[in-house]
Amino acid sequence: MKWKVAIVFMLAVLLLASTWAYHHRSEAVYDRIIHQRGYVVSLVKEHISSEFFLRPEWIPERNGDEKQLNLVIDDKFGTKIILEKIGKRERDFFIQLNAIPYPNRKLGQLLLTSFITPDGSFTTSGNFDRWVVTDPAGQDILHRNFGTGNGPGNISSIFIDDPYRDKFEQGAYVRFSGYNLYGYQQLDGELETYWIPILFLGLLLVLVALYRRRSVQENWLGWKLVGYLFLGGFTLSINEVKLPLGFTVYLLLFRKLKPNSKIKNKAALLGLLVYVSQLLVPAFAGMVDWHPREMAIRNVSIEQLGMDGVWKTVTAQAPVSKQAKLLSYEMVLSSRGEVLELTFRLVERDEGRFIHTDAVYDVQEQILTLKRSSTDQWLQYNRQISAEHFFARVVELHLMNLRSAGDHPYVKLELMEDGTPVNYGIKEGHKFGVDEKGVYEIVNEQLPVTGNWISACGFRVYAEHYSGCEDRVDYLFDIVGEGRWDGVPEANQVQ
Structure with a gap:
């Protein structure tokens, strides 16, 4: 009998493992992501581009011929961009690209040629302006004389008339910038579903143990135990309150069943336990912070995304809300504007406590590492600048272009006073205002002025920027009051 139980158990485990693997295969995860079933999806950036060199020998000459290439021309943001084929038609030839995401089950990024609407449908804005074809010298060779096509899926095509074929004799560079970058993360509720297979196996083992403790042989006893289990767990919902109707019926009608009454009672009690778990598990899940204390977001390119794109990536893939405030921000750049270091700290309110998120950017690996912690109080929260607003202002006001007073190969930018507005009245040193028109000097007669404060200092040796920063x-x-922009000439602007 033991070997029969072992076989049943192994088959159950195999069935559950197969179901889990099928449910979490790449295609299924991708389908759930784009249809927002168990995932939240956010647009990070539009017009992501990919470029490749088209060899002239790839272009077929006879009508109906197709050159199947299936070349991976780019691999970024969790998506492989593939040059699938080049085909010849009666009066033109076409180039077909396809974007194939390989999604992560929990969080990540992917590229789509369409937009995801809030209701889960898809829309496109046309991709004619997203194609550019140039010769090896960088000159446009088509001058918008081509056709385009979309779909199905992430397929994009360009159609080029035969009279332009001779322009491809030396090859050409083809760039398509019609990809939309989305970030996604799994909803918290999905984590609770991991307990379902474990619960199923546990119930199966208990039922097998009860069956083996039968006092007498009884036909269909196994199925009867399953029935009493379901009866014991059956509920009646009244005004969203679940009542144990099934177990009540069992006590009234089946409690004194014979034979094997003891194990039947235990099967019904097991069903009642399942009913109780329906009440306790959601409450327990709400008390537990399922989010990891530390996580890494990959493929974060400041050069491609911009600082506003970095922020959108954080909110799309991490448990950080768009209402988060910015506590600190520090960036080190070279004189050429290359980002060498980036750290910032966020704080947000969450059900009576404050969640702090420390972000450290690895420039070489393009990985943003986030570490979460919490406090019960944070007095300056209401006065701190919105992180979403700050990162937008970094782009709008070109804050990454700010420099120190001297000629230094490195510069450090730092948000001062914990991200709260200051009533600035320091008369010594250099001080400037920044708005949409550029950078302008603030003279002592204008002090004090109220706004958000960033300092810039320079250093000559990269390792000394923590202690040797000078020429601040x-x-x-975001100055308010009399210190605002008053018409300084265009020559003083920083672009």
């Missing part, structure tokens, strides 16, 4: 300049943005 103070910049204030």
